[in-house]
Amino acid sequence: MLEIITNNRKKATLKYVRAFLFFSLILLILFMLFITGVVIYAKSKGAPPLAVPQSTLIYASDDSLIGETHYGEKRYWVPLDEISPAVVEATLSIEDRGFYSHHGFDYKRIVGAILADIKARAKVQGASTITQQYARNLFLTHDKTWHRKITEALYTVRLELNYTKEEILEGYLNTIYYGHGAYGIEAAANYYFGKHAKDLTISEAALLAGIPKGPTHYSPKVNEDGAKNRQQLILSAMVENDYLTKPELETISSQELNYTFGSTKERPVIAPYFQDEVKRLLASKLKLDQETINTSGLRVFTTLDPELQSIAEEQITQTIAKDSEIQVGFIAMDQHTGQVKAMVGGRDYTESPFNRVTQAERQPGSTFKPFLYYAALEKGFTPSTLMRSEVTAFTFDDGRERYVPHNFNNYYANDKITLAQAIALSDNVYAVKTHIFLGQDVLVNTAKKLGITSQLASVPSLALGTSTVKVQDMATAYSTIANGGVKQEPLLIEKVLNHKGEVIYESTPVKKQVLKPEEAFVTTHLLTGIFDEKLNNYTRVTGRTVMDQLTRHYAGKTGTTRTDSWMIGYSPQLVSAVWTGYDRDKTIDLTAEKTYAKEIWASFMEKAHEDLPVLPFRAPEGVVAVQVDPDSGLLATKKCSEKARLTYYVKGTEPTESCIGKAEITNEEAPKEADEEEKKGWFKRIWDWF
Structure with a gap:
């Protein structure tokens, strides 16, 4: 009996063991199937993306960090x-x-x-x-x-x-x-x-x-x-x-x-207006939305030079009175590459993030004249071309409109002056005469070719810069002249990396020859005249107030309207443009305020060039230089060499006649000169009137 019970127990235990092993095997198979299913699922779903919100970092040209974007989370x-x-x-x-x-x-x-x-x-x-x-x-x-x-x-x-x-x-x-x-x-x-x-x-x-x-x-x-x-x-x-x-x-x-x-x-914000423009370009050029720009961990390498940016901000702060409401727009560019090296869009970003370099449009005044005079050189004018500077009334629109331009302080030569003098003295009558003589669409087309994007009115006053333009466009146009007529769009971004370090954008600057290099260089040399008192005539050259600060070769032009003050100029290495004025079209009345743009430009350029070699403007082939009497525009001789000035011409257009000193003109020669005037044809007499 005991043996039977023992056998039954063994059979029952064995039964339970077999059941346990069976169910364990089933569970193991199910577990293996589950693991296999998980693996197959994971493989089918592929690699999960590892992208997480990360701060976009913005770097200067020296690879120093100048800014970052995040929503309170530094990543x-x-x-x-x-x-x-x-x-x-x-x-x-x-x-x-x-x-x-x-x-x-x-x-x-x-x-x-x-x-x-x-x-x-x-x-x-x-x-x-x-x-x-x-x-x-x-x-x-x-x-x-x-x-x-x-x-x-x-x-x-x-x-x-x-x-x-x-x-x-x-x-x-x-x-x-x-x-x-x-x-x-x-x-x-x-x-x-x-x-x-x-x-x-x-x-x-x-x-x-x-x-x-x-x-x-x-x-x-x-x-x-x-x-x-x-x-x-x-x-x-x-x-x-x-x-x-x-x-x-x-x-x-x-x-x-x-x-x-x-x-x-907690470092000071570096070039906030420049950074805003970089972000705008990321959206327009790379077609990135704001979420991607701010949180995708981009590494944006820019053209900004922190030292030049610091110099620009410092000179603006030191020049403009603290209690003044005058605003400023400043940009510096390398004319050879198009790289924007510094940008100041206003005096205080926290008070006004509006960028007066890229967003505002203001009247450029006489800084528009170099475009006109380049076009005139293309049409046969030379630095020696003479026209009268006197009060002149112009009619247009089939005689229905009348326009009388005035010079600063109503000063006129009431005589003929050369083109070189006209640009150095900023003679408005000479400019309007040239504009009308060329045809009013010529200036519009030239300005557009140089990079002016604003709408321009084909009217006589356009020669005096009455249509509004952007500071950045003006800097681009001057850069083109400085670069021998080779135009390059402003470049702010060198390259962009994603969070993995892969290059997703790299700049490929496109150079385009839009001006004739010979005429472009002659224009550059004409622009050096605002700092040369040899060109003084009925008034003094417009750069006279900053001449003593300058220690190297510069070309430039001032511009003044009732509401705007400009100074744009360049060396062989750098271009900078300055606008000052009020945001609400308030007139600039104080004498000191009228000089802010020139003072900022001169002090910036001098400090920016401290460690750079002194270089001359190099003339291209097809340009010749001769000593000229500034008043007559003729070749200088011993009789009129007191103010002789080295002047550049497109080869073949340089003067061939020599000047005659005023002391050498006798009473017998004067009537003879009058007889010669009578013998001129009607076209020549009209031309001389201009």
Whole structure:
């Protein structure tokens, strides 16, 4: 009987064992099928995108950081090899010691965490790996639902299947939150210690590695004791993982930390108007929306020269009276490359972000005349071309309209002056006569060819700059003349990198020869006349008030209207344009205010060139230079050499007649000269009237 019972028990036990093994096999098969299904799903979904909101950084031409864009969250992405090894070691020691050995899940830690939680009857220990935390930070919310946990697990598998351990670790360190708006180790290193992630010491790295556990509790700014205690815990873990020795631990533990808490980031805003224009170009040229521009981690390398920008801002501040409401627009460009080196769109960006260089349109006054005189040179004029400077009434529109231009202070030669004198003295009558003689559409077409984008009116007063234009367009036009007639659009952005460091845009400047180089150079030399008192006639040259400040070769032109004051000019190396005036068309009445543009331009150009060689304007082939008497425009001789000036002409147009000193004209010669006047044809007499 006992034997029967024993056999029955053995049979029952064997039955249960077989059932257990059967069901275990079924569960194992189901588990394998589940794992296979998860893997197939993860593979089918492909690599999840790793893009996260990151600050776009804007750099100057010397690669210094001048600006960044973010929505209160500082995020910078740096490659793993630009992160201190101590950061990696400290993070692995405290967050995931088995990171390189598991496949996204640490089952030992999971079991240990479950047992610890059961023992404590509360959630006391976490088991998330770095990959799981990265998945959560990238794609998920931090709620504690089963749906979120399952989705997190799927993302974790996808990350492990599609990315290397180094890529996952790099992404984690660049996205984890370290408190106070700092996302990623680079932002944290900047905020807490004022340095780059690659420069962190072991002590600093250990402290930062402890913050993500609880930024509100382990931030040294909030709780220094708690931060230091967690730092010691991490340093001990680094010893256990053979990253440190015990003697090193003792030394590092005693090191004092110097916190900056973001003070190094509170730098003055550099060239805010320039930065705004860069962002506008990112939208218009690269077709990027504002969200992408601000949060996609772009690296934008620009043409800005921080030193020249600083000089421009300093000269504007020093020149314009603090209590004045006068505004300013300033731009400096390299005429050979089109690169914008400095830009000031107003006196105070915080009060008015309106950019008066690229957005405002103002009357350029006489700074428009060089375009006219270039066109005149193309049509046969020369620096010696004579016309009368006197009060003249012009009729147009079939006689229905009458226009009488006036010179500054109503000063006139009441005699003939040369083109060289006309531009140096800014004679308005000479300009309007030239404009009408050429045909009023000629100036419009020339200005458009040079880069003026504003609408221009074909009227007699256009010669005096009565149609409104942009400061940047005027600088572009002068750059074209300075560059021998080769036009290049203003260049602000050199290249743009995405957050991976890949080039997504690189500038390819297009050069276009729009002017004849010979006439362009003669125009340049004509523009040197505003600083040469040899061209004084019935009044003094317009650059006389700043001449004493200048130490090298410059070409330029002033411009004045009732509401606007301009100075645009260039050396062989640099072009700069200055506009000053009131925003609301208030007239410029004070004498000092009328000189602001010239003073800013002169002081900027001199300081900008301090370390540059003194270069002359070099004439191209096809241009000749001769000594000329400025008053007559004829070849200088001993009899009229007191003011002889070296003047450039397109070859074949230089004067061939010599001047006759006034003292040499006898009474017998005067009637003879009158007889010659009578013998001239009607066309020649009309031309001389002009």
